[in-house]
Amino acid sequence: MWTRPKCGRTFVRKNQSHYCGGKPSTIHECISRKPEDARQELERMRDILRSALPDAEEGISWSMPTYWKGHNLIHFAAPKHHIGLYPGDADLVARIAAWCLEEDGWGGGAEPRGLDA
Numbered sequence: 343m344w345t346r347p348k349c350g351r352t353f354v355r356k357n358q359s360h361y362c363g364g365k366p367s368t369i370h371e372c373i374s375r376k377p378e379d380a381r382q383e384l385e386r387m388r389d390i391l392r393s394a395l396p397d398a399e400e401g402i403s404w405s406m407p408t409y410w411k412g413h414n415l416i417h418f419a420a421p422k423h424h425i426g427l428y429p430g431d432a433d434l435v436a437r438i439a440a441w442c443l444e445e446d447g448w449g450g451g452a453e454p455r456g457l458d459a
């Protein structure tokens with residue numbers, strides 16, 4: 343067992359990622375608690391998902407940033423050394439990646455059209 347000195351919580355795994363104090367209630371709050379380098383990557387991920395899924399609502403579900411449209415479309419999270427994507431629909435990540443590649447204005451300042459999710 344490992345006890346984190348900062349908050350005194352005990353975990354099976356050493357350096358277990360967790361929320362000290364209360365869980366965040368917004369994606370912004372969730373990202374703002376991460377280290378600087380992770381925040382940049384998470385904001386980029388958020389920008390991509392917001393643009394690809396313009397009709398989806400943002401929120402927190404399963405303690406992760408989530409895009410919702412009638413059901414959970416996709417979650418993302420940043421444990422210590424990677425960003426995890428957890429799509430509800432098995433091919434959604436591939437469709438978002440393809441959308442990013444095909445999107446004419448991606449990175450060029452034009453307004454992205456969004457993806458039907």
Ligand SMILES: [Zn+2]
Pocket residue numbers: 346348349350351360361362363
């Ligand atoms: Zn803690």
